[in-house]
Amino acid sequence: MDEKVLSPITDAEAAPARAPMAARIAARLTQARRAPMTIGLSALIAAALAWAAYHAIAPTEPQAPRSTHKKGSPAAPQPVAVATIARRDIKIVRHGLLGTVTPIANVSVKSQISGYLMEVGYKEGQFVQKGDFLAQVDPRPYEAQKAQLEGQMMRDQGSLEQARDDMRRYQSLKKLDSISRQQADNQTWVVKQYEGAVKADQAQIDNQNLNLAYARIVAPVAGRVGLRKVDAGNYVTTADVIALVTQIDPITVIFGVPEDYIPDIMRAQKKSGGLEVAAFDRSDTKQIATGRLLTLDNSIDSTTGMVSGRAEFENKEETLYPNQFVNVHLLVDVREKTIAAPKAAIRTGASGPFVYKVTDDSRVVMQSVAPAEGEHFDDFAGFNDGMIEIASGLAEGDRVVVDGADRLRDGASVRLAASDGRASAAPPSETPRKDPSQEPPQERRRRRQTTPQ
Structure with missing residues (x-):
């Protein structure tokens, strides 16, 4: 078997193959470097959009006026009204x-007899004196009963006189022993009986006289009559209220x-x-x-x-x-003659009541005070013209702030208000400051150029 010999690849032959790979690696490195920048830029854009949206929908608030004082210069003195501590009488x-x-008297006037009301002699809301006429009940039935009782009394008085004459005769005959002792004594008791009958008749007549007096209703006390309770022509009884009289002066x-x-x-x-x-x-x-x-x-x-x-x-x-x-x-x-301070000057802090006391150099200091025993910090301001007694903390002649203390602090500079309520002029040592917004544009430009940065 023939062996195939692999020849090595030269640099010239490998260069074309390595070029595309290097380009891809460089692109990836560039993309990796740009990713944080893209994220940061995106976050910045999102924050800007959120800020713009918030200010578009949030309600606008008025900006506080800029201070016209130079950096490091003291604040302007606060105008206040003060009062001088003095001695006076304090009511507890x-x-x-x-x-x-x-x-004192509130009387319901009622009729003490029954009968038809013939007349009402008062007007609603009228002031009456004791004994003034208020109303009249029909007296005729009581006058008739009185006449009947007077006739009965005359009859009983005649019987009494006859019995007395018989008693005198019986006493004479008794001395002569012409009649028995028992008969003479019995006649004495007959006289007593007639005397009792006459006395009873007189009492009934007096009762009718009282009824006739009750028929004329008068005011029992001096006072003011209320609204009418009953009108003329009505039949009234002892339960009916004729008028209500109330004593007005004096009253309790x-x-x-x-x-x-x-x-x-x-x-x-x-x-x-x-x-x-x-x-x-x-x-x-x-x-x-x-x-x-x-x-x-x-x-x-x-x-x-x-x-x-x-x-x-x-x-x-x-x-x-x-x-x-x-x-x-x-x-x-x-x-008498005690240290007194205006209630308007006393304020309440964490440590208790205090006042702003004005010093000789026109500054205020917080001074703790103690109202006298029996006084209360919430006492009614109308007492003693708004003054309360001070047991400790103040002396005669001290000056305390009574108006304008809302924005004060310990050691703040103040200027006293004039008697007409306006603030007094600034001290001569202070130079009035101009408002830069009121200067001409040329002056503001020149001042900015000359001001050291």
């Missing part, structure tokens, strides 16, 4: 006491007092007598009337822990109305 008032206006308020307040109130009553009481409307913002505390009840309600109190008010202007709901403020003490 117990408030939040709920009460109801209660008339019954209110509840927590048992914790009782010692202070009793101590103040012993010291100064009747305590001042102010009645405010339902919203506890408008004062209606001023009166005096009459008394507290003699026991505490065990279910509520409250004791009822009654205060009396003059009510000539009818500012208080029966059954009206009111808020009661009870003055229990007056602290």
